[in-house]
Amino acid sequence: MLAQDIIEDCEKTLQDPSNARWSLAELLSWLNEGQRVIAKYKPNAYVKTVSHALSAGTKQALPADAIFLLDVIRNSDSVGSRSVRQTQREELDSVTPDWHSTPTAQVVQHFTYDRYDPLTFYVSPSNDGTGSLEILYAAIPTEVDDPLDAIDIPEFYRAPLVDYVLSRCFMKDAEDAANREMAAVFNNNFMQGLALLAQNEQNNPPSAG
DSSP states (O other): OBHHHHHHHHHHHHTOTTOSSSOHHHHHHHHHHHHHHHHHHOGGGSEEEEEEEOOEEEEEEOOTTEEEEEEEEEEOGGGTOOBOEEOOHHHHHHHOTTGGGSOOBSSOOEEEEOTTSTTEEEEEEEEESOOEEEEEEEEOOOOOOSTTSBOSSOGGGHHHHHHHHHHHHHHTTTTSHHHHHHHHHHHHHHHHHHHHHHHHHHHSOOOOO
């Protein structure tokens, strides 16, 4: 899906194909904002699986474009591809109180993660700085600055994304009661669209076979 697909849908509804009232730059800005909002409410809207190099020690930072960690899958192929088990920090603290200062190793056995600190996770044993993990994380969508740029958010988010941009368009003239009402309608459509997508995922989980 290209940015222009969203832009053209919005221009048709706004009856402003020449961007006389709402500039192309404004529409692109709100499209980028809409992508970020979708990624916040629906973390699986844009995910990445990458081989992530580790720092020395137990504390690890997520990539710069991360929103939060979804899973640690395994050690990367370069270090043997051993699986990694998630555990609670309290469990590590209880079993091995000094686990932050134990001898270092390249291969990770456990990881722990707290949503209160979304850009950080911890590994055990303490890494020697040469380890690498295959991680899955919710990512910030790439900003677009041209109508021909591809959008990171999948095609099935098209309708909510259009609703978000339209809501922001009408908020531009929010001093008018009719425009405030239209902005509220499109914002409500946006939230309902995301809620329906989330409900559909819950009702149709992946099959085990």
